Amino acid sequence: MEILVCVKRVPDTSENEIEVNRDGTDIERDDLVYSVNEWDNYAVEEAIQIRDKVGGNVTVVTVGEEEDEEIVRREMAMGADNGVLLSDDAFNGSDGKGIAAVLKAEVEKGKYDLILTGAQSDKGAGQVGGMLAAMLDWPYASLVNLLEVIDDKKIIVGREIAGGNQEMNEIDLPCVLSIQTGINEPRYVGIRGIRKVASLEIPVHTSGDLGIAADAVGESGARIKRLDYFVPDPGEGAEILEGSTDEIVDKLVELLKAKGGIK
Amino acid sequence: MAQQVFAYVIHKNGVVDDTALEMITAAGRLNSDVSVTAVIAGSGAELDGVCKVVASSFSEVWKIDNEALAYINAEMIRPMLTRILPKEGIVLIPHEHFGMDMAPGLSVKLDAAYLPDAVDFESIEDGKIKAVREEYGGQVSTHVLCDISQGAVITIRPGSFKADESKSAGGNIVDKTAEAIEGGLSEGVRRFLEIVEAEVGDVDITKSDILVSVGRGIEDEDNLEMVFDLAKAMGADVSCSRPIVDAKWLEKSRQVGTSGKIVKPKVYMALGISGSFQHLGGLKGAPFVVAVNKNPKAPIFQAADVGVVDDILDFVPELTDRINEIKG
Numbered sequence: 001m002e003i004l005v006c007v008k009r010v011p012d013t014s015e016n017e018i019e020v021n022r023d024g025t026d027i028e029r030d031d032l033v034y035s036v037n038e039w040d041n042y043a044v045e046e047a048i049q050i051r052d053k054v055g056g057n058v059t060v061v062t063v064g065e066e067e068d069e070e071i072v073r074r075e076m077a078m079g080a081d082n083g084v085l086l087s088d089d090a091f092n093g094s095d096g097k098g099i100a101a102v103l104k105a106e107v108e109k110g111k112y113d114l115i116l117t118g119a120q121s122d123k124g125a126g127q128v129g130g131m132l133a134a135m136l137d138w139p140y141a142s143l144v145n146l147l148e149v150i151d152d153k154k155i156i157v158g159r160e161i162a163g164g165n166q167e168m169n170e171i172d173l174p175c176v177l178s179i180q181t182g183i184n185e186p187r188y189v190g191i192r193g194i195r196k197v198a199s200l201e202i203p204v205h206t207s208g209d210l211g212i213a214a215d216a217v218g219e220s221g222a223r224i225k226r227l228d229y230f231v232p233d234p235g236e237g238a239e240i241l242e243g244s245t246d247e248i249v250d251k252l253v254e255l256l257k258a259k260g261g262i263k
Numbered sequence: 264m265a266q267q268v269f270a271y272v273i274h275k276n277g278v279v280d281d282t283a284l285e286m287i288t289a290a291g292r293l294n295s296d297v298s299v300t301a302v303i304a305g306s307g308a309e310l311d312g313v314c315k316v317v318a319s320s321f322s323e324v325w326k327i328d329n330e331a332l333a334y335i336n337a338e339m340i341r342p343m344l345t346r347i348l349p350k351e352g353i354v355l356i357p358h359e360h361f362g363m364d365m366a367p368g369l370s371v372k373l374d375a376a377y378l379p380d381a382v383d384f385e386s387i388e389d390g391k392i393k394a395v396r397e398e399y400g401g402q403v404s405t406h407v408l409c410d411i412s413q414g415a416v417i418t419i420r421p422g423s424f425k426a427d428e429s430k431s432a433g434g435n436i437v438d439k440t441a442e443a444i445e446g447g448l449s450e451g452v453r454r455f456l457e458i459v460e461a462e463v464g465d466v467d468i469t470k471s472d473i474l475v476s477v478g479r480g481i482e483d484e485d486n487l488e489m490v491f492d493l494a495k496a497m498g499a500d501v502s503c504s505r506p507i508v509d510a511k512w513l514e515k516s517r518q519v520g521t522s523g524k525i526v527k528p529k530v531y532m533a534l535g536i537s538g539s540f541q542h543l544g545g546l547k548g549a550p551f552v553v554a555v556n557k558n559p560k561a562p563i564f565q566a567a568d569v570g571v572v573d574d575i576l577d578f579v580p581e582l583t584d585r586i587n588e589i590k591g
């Protein structure tokens with residue numbers, strides 16, 4: 001099975017507090033630790049497990065700039081066979097549809113059976129997979145937390161829905177799926193793995209290579225534009241307990257007793 | 264705004280989802296004179312009952328009735344909506360597991376702008392909506408400008424707009440089935456099989472009065488012991504947020520959130536939980552919420568009554584010891 005996994009390099013929210021910069025034009029980028037989007041990492045692991053079971057190749061792709069190459073390399077260290085960076089100044093400022101259009105052009109250069117994305121990334125939109133599927137006229141399923149290959153024509157997917165329940169579907173290949181966290185346990189990538197792929201050449205595809213009209217993507221094609229970043233008015237918020245740990249524990253125990261929090 | 268506004272209404276077992284009335288409020292933020300058309304798909308008598316309820320709140324109801332829609336499959340309903348919805352309309356859809364499945368592709372098929380997970384609308388001017396979204400798990404917010412001149416599909420975060428209970432509309436029900444399934448129904452490229460119910464765990468957290476809930480801040484599976492010790496001291500049950508289940512440290516039946524359990528305790532202790540909207544969506548009944556988190560900017564502090572800014576690995580054992588002391 002030929003599998004393409006779309007990944008993104010994002011600030012790691014488990015390693016960083018995200019703050020707005022002084023003039024509200026961006027988040028504070030100094031000292032940020034970046035990593036591959038958590039959901040995407042589960043998608044790559046799932047692709048590798050499918051390949052190991054039924055054969056084929058896993059290709060990892062990202063739309064970005066030179067520094068984004070590092071996550072493609074990391075996912076190759078994890079076990080992906082190929083990596084591609086889609087990069088062009090014309091892609092800058094793309095909205096979700098612009099990114100999906102760039103990916104569609106790359107998909108059409110290959111012959112894929114299955115495309116995986118993370119269910120969402122740092123911006124919380126969860127949009128690119130569904131858009132890409134619609135542009136390709138391929139079926140789509142989101143929030144996939146179980147995947148079972150039946151044959152080279154169809155697979156079974158479980159979707160996460162409310163209440164911890166799971167919606168089971170049979171879906172024809174080729175298709176696009178967005179992968180939810182928890183579907184597997186992504187393998188650890190050690191220093192040795194990283195070293196093995198350190199000198200590999202990662203091909204870069206530009207708008208010319210992909211045959212994309214410059215005005216179809218990027219800022220000029222975007223119908224969604226971010227104006228600023230801000231921290232919302234905290235409103236009521238919590239009463240923050242102050243003092244030494246002893247004093248805080250005392251106050252909290254009193255409050256818990258009063259509210260019926262200690263039986 | 265001259266454009267027609269539609270709201271895709273979700274229902275289950277004959278009950279209309281809370282988000283239906285929230286979308287009326289959201290549409291009213293765009294234009295106070297707006298009349299909103301509800302779009303509802305389903306099957307038979309159950310659908311008719313739902314349409315009747317919804318018609319008391321919306322100025323018009325479009326229904327799509329077919330037995331194949333007894334369980335709604337996004338891949339099946341999307342082409343139907345593409346046939347009946349006018350291009351350049353504004354389509355509101357709840358941002359939940361069905362909306363996320365259906366809406367991005369619908370925006371492509373309608374060639375409309377896509378504005379995902381809006382939490383507020385601030386203004387509308389020159390064919391552009393100024394909306395509020397959140398990024399980085401709710402740590403920061405943004406204003407975005409959405410060009411709606413060629414239509415827009417907008418998903419609305421559940422619970423962000425107050426429900427419009429006025430029931431002032433009283434609209435007609437229009438049967439759009441024939442137009443929606445013009446050319447016949449195909450079996451489809453994605454076929455619904457069944458719903459697998461969540462496994463029942465050893466504890467039913469939906470019935471607990473006191474919950475000690477643990478998140479990513481616990482760092483390691485071995486540290487969970489201190490959480491169980493605190494719960495024991497308090498007479499509480501242990502619940503958790505999603506990363507703990509993803510790591511397989513606790514069973515799914517203990518997860519609080521829109522994709523886990525909806526809980527209604529009297530007291531909720533959130534330990535090392537950042538407080539994503541999906542997690543908070545599982546917390547109902549206005550409990551007394553205590554948050555302990557080392558990140559003072561964690562969104563959980565906005566939802567909590569009382570906060571402690573500290574590392575739970577340091578704070579929790581101290582609290583447990585004190586409670587045990589008191590209880591002797």
